Amino acid sequence: MIVSRLILKNWRNFQSVDVVLQDRVFLVGPNASGKSNLLDAFRFLRDIAKDGGGLQKAVADRGRLPKIRCLSARRSSNVEIEIHLSESSQEPPRWKYAIGITQEKGGKRRPILVYEKVWSAENLILNRPDEQDNQDAQRLTQTHLEQINSNMHFREIAVFLTSIQYMHLVPQLLRFPDSFPGQEIPGDPFGKRFLENLARTNNKTRSSRLNKIESALHDVVPQLKELSFIKDGNGAPHLEAVYEHWRPKAGKQREDQFSDGTLRLIALLWSLQDGRSLLLLEEPELSLNAGIVSKLAPIISRLQRQTKRQVILSTHSPDLLSDKGIGGEEVLILIPGPEGTEVAVASTKQEILELLEGGLSIADAVLPTTNPQTALSSWGI
Numbered sequence: 137m138i139v140s141r142l143i144l145k146n147w148r149n150f151q152s153v154d155v156v157l158q159d160r161v162f163l164v165g166p167n168a169s170g171k172s173n174l175l176d177a178f179r180f181l182r183d184i185a186k187d188g189g190g191l192q193k194a195v196a197d198r199g200r201l202p203k204i205r206c207l208s209a210r211r212s213s214n215v216e217i218e219i220h221l222s223e224s225s226q227e228p229p230r231w232k233y234a235i236g237i238t239q240e241k242g243g244k245r246r247p248i249l250v251y252e253k254v255w256s257a258e259n260l261i262l263n264r265p266d267e268q269d270n271q272d273a274q275r276l277t278q279t280h281l282e283q284i285n286s287n288m289h290f291r292e293i294a295v296f297l298t299s300i301q302y303m304h305l306v307p308q309l310l311r312f313p314d315s316f317p318g319q320e321i322p323g324d325p326f327g328k329r330f331l332e333n334l335a336r337t338n339n340k341t342r343s344s345r346l347n348k349i350e351s352a353l354h355d356v357v358p359q360l361k362e363l364s365f366i367k368d369g370n371g372a373p374h375l376e377a378v379y380e381h382w383r384p385k386a387g388k389q390r391e392d393q394f395s396d397g398t399l400r401l402i403a404l405l406w407s408l409q410d411g412r413s414l415l416l417l418e419e420p421e422l423s424l425n426a427g428i429v430s431k432l433a434p435i436i437s438r439l440q441r442q443t444k445r446q447v448i449l450s451t452h453s454p455d456l457l458s459d460k461g462i463g464g465e466e467v468l469i470l471i472p473g474p475e476g477t478e479v480a481v482a483s484t485k486q487e488i489l490e491l492l493e494g495g496l497s498i499a500d501a502v503l504p505t506t507n508p509q510t511a512l513s514s515w516g517i
């Protein structure tokens with residue numbers, strides 16, 4: 137399943153967003169235009185749905201509701217999120233889930249639901265507040281999504297959302313997890329527990345994934361051969377590869393000796409194969425050589441054909457966006473303005489469509505419009 141449409145109202149720096157999403161989505165925009173904030177809308181839903189999560193915790197983890205609510209919205213406005221889930225971008229929604237949230241007027245000023253709605257196909261199967269909510273307002277502090285007893289008729293949505301994965305790998309955390317004690321971050325976005333995750337995966341699946349990674353790495357890190365998983369004398373998991381050097385005998389290296397780019401790429405290629413729900417990637421181009429970055433979009437497509445995993449990524453990289461296989465319908469442009477950031481699918485902008493039809497890549501057709509100097513004038517703002 138994929139998220140085929142996203143509708144936001146007053147979410148962070150967006151007053152209003154309504155976009156159709158494809159299997160691959162590229163978020164493009166200047167610094168502080170809201171790319172990470174947009175990804176955070178999906179993480180927020182995951183945090184509501186997951187075990188030990190819930191509406192109260194998802195909001196508390198982000199501060200309070202006024203921090204989430206768009207600063208340019210009126211103070212009493214609701215924060216609203218709606219998603220449509222479909223088998224593919226060509227198919228009609230199988231599910232729709234929508235919530236509106238506000239803050240209690242007095243007391244603890246907890247976040248409370250203004251509404252929670254679920255549609256199975258086009259049939260409205262949950263419509264809160266219902267009679268019970270009207271009798272007991274406390275109930276509106278929790279979504280039905282987060283409650284096993286209440287979400288049984290739409291459990292599939294909860295399972296999908298719970299499995300959303302966000303990745304922003306920090307190589308040093310992966311290499312030296314024990315040097316960074318402190319609270320574990322749920323979902324391990326920075327890769328601290330990446331090797332443990334590898335260890336938990338069954339042997340057959342792990343070998344098959346590592347083989348695919350090895351062959352994808354073949355072109356980009358040619359000296360790296362035979363990528364494998366091992367456990368050391370203490371039972372600690374490691375990645376190991378044979379490195380061909382100028383010396384006649386090839387040497388073995390472990391992940392603490394891999395380059396930052398190699399590690400990021402391995403983790404990225406692993407994540408693409410690890411799960412079927414939405415994968416959110418922050419700037420996958422970081423620490424990678426331009427030649428590799430220019431191949432990321434086709435590599436993602438190739439692995440997606442096998443896993444059907446939707447990928448939404450933020451990027452600043454002209455190299456990544458230079459791939460002519462990226463269509464205008466796959467690109468969301470974030471255009472900051474005085475009333476918040478506007479989000480547009482690139483192919484819906486006539487001037488961009490013409491450039492793309494004229495043979496320009498997304499990098500050439502779209503990136504100049506996100507350049508802070510030219511963005512405002514080129515959008516007539």
Ligand SMILES: Nc1ncnc2c1ncn2[C@@H]1O[C@H](COP(=O)(O)OP(=O)(O)OP(=O)(O)O)[C@@H](O)[C@H]1O
Pocket residue numbers: 147148149150165166167168169170171172173174202203204205206207208450
């Ligand atoms: N509730 C809110 N209302 C309005 N703006 C907000 C709100 N919360 C955060 N912001 C603004 O959002 C901006 C940060 O957005 P975000 O981190 O998503 O940008 P980005 O596009 O990911 O940038 P970068 O490319 O630098 O990573 C900041 O300028 C911040 O002030």
Ligand SMILES: [Mg+2]
Pocket residue numbers: 171172173450
């Ligand atoms: Mg960001």
